[in-house]
Amino acid sequence: MFVLVNLKTYPCEPVAVAEAVRDVDESTDARLAVAPQAAHLERVAETGVETWAQHVDPVEHGSNTGHTLAESVADAGAVGTLINHSEQRLKLADIDGSVRAAERAGLETVVCANNPEQIGAAAALGPDAVAVEPPELIGTGTPVSQADPDIVEGAVSAAEAVDDDVSVLCGAGISTGEDVVSADDLGAEGVLLASGVAKADDPRAALEDLVDPL
Numbered sequence: 001m002f003v004l005v006n007l008k009t010y011p012c013e014p015v016a017v018a019e020a021v022r023d024v025d026e027s028t029d030a031r032l033a034v035a036p037q038a039a040h041l042e043r044v045a046e047t048g049v050e051t052w053a054q055h056v057d058p059v060e061h062g063s064n065t066g067h068t069l070a071e072s073v074a075d076a077g078a079v080g081t082l083i084n085h086s087e088q089r090l091k092l093a094d095i096d097g098s099v100r101a102a103e104r105a106g107l108e109t110v111v112c113a114n115n116p117e118q119i120g121a122a123a124a125l126g127p128d129a130v131a132v133e134p135p136e137l138i139g140t141g142t143p144v145s146q147a148d149p150d151i152v153e154g155a156v157s158a159a160e161a162v163d164d165d166v167s168v169l170c171g172a173g174i175s176t177g178e179d180v181v182s183a184d185d186l187g188a189e190g191v192l193l194a195s196g197v198a199k200a201d202d203p204r205a206a207l208e209d210l211v212d213p214l
């Protein structure tokens with residue numbers, strides 16, 4: 001299973017969380033990675049943890065003030081990027097442009113979507129993976145894998161129908177090892193989570209719990 005920890009803009013210590021993700025990754029067969037704020041990518045990547053960007057824009061080098069260039073996040077040490085997160089929604093043409101920009105920079109891509117219908121559309125753009133995250137469950141601590149298992153199974157079927165090379169992750173409310181096992185049982189190849197680690201009193205212990213049953 002792939003466990004991708006999104007730090008959003010939570011007030012956590014990104015390097016300390018990165019070191020915990022790196023250390024826990026070494027103790028498990030699961031693949032762990034962390035997605036900090038763009039401004040923290042370099043410091044996080046220097047810890048040796050697998051580092052992801054939270055977003056890249058559909059732009060090239062040039063006059064694009066304030067945009068996030070895929071090549072810059074790759075230079076900072078990111079190896080992948082989220083695209084179209086529920087908190088950073090893009091138009092369809094821009095999702096396509098961001099996937100192409102990420103590919104150009106050699107970044108792995110996970111395109112997020114709300115439901116199986118959108119997952120099918122996202123898979124058609126040819127990312128490495130898609131992630132289904134019902135917005136109403138994000139940050140609630142109620143895991144999608146238990147609250148809405150149909151949406152995870154539906155996302156797996158929708159992606160498979162379009163392109164079975166595209167992996168499916170799920171996210172929203174995932175915070176325990178049991179939640180990750182449920183996601184695995186429903187056919188997801190990984191989970192995307194945030195508050196369960198970034199807002200935990202002890203992020204390292206939260207991560208250890210997450211991977212314990214894997």
Ligand SMILES: O=C(CO)COP(=O)(O)O
Nearest residue numbers: 138139172173193194195
């Ligand atoms: O949006 C998410 C991950 O990108 C999910 O957030 P929570 O894990 O806080 O529900």
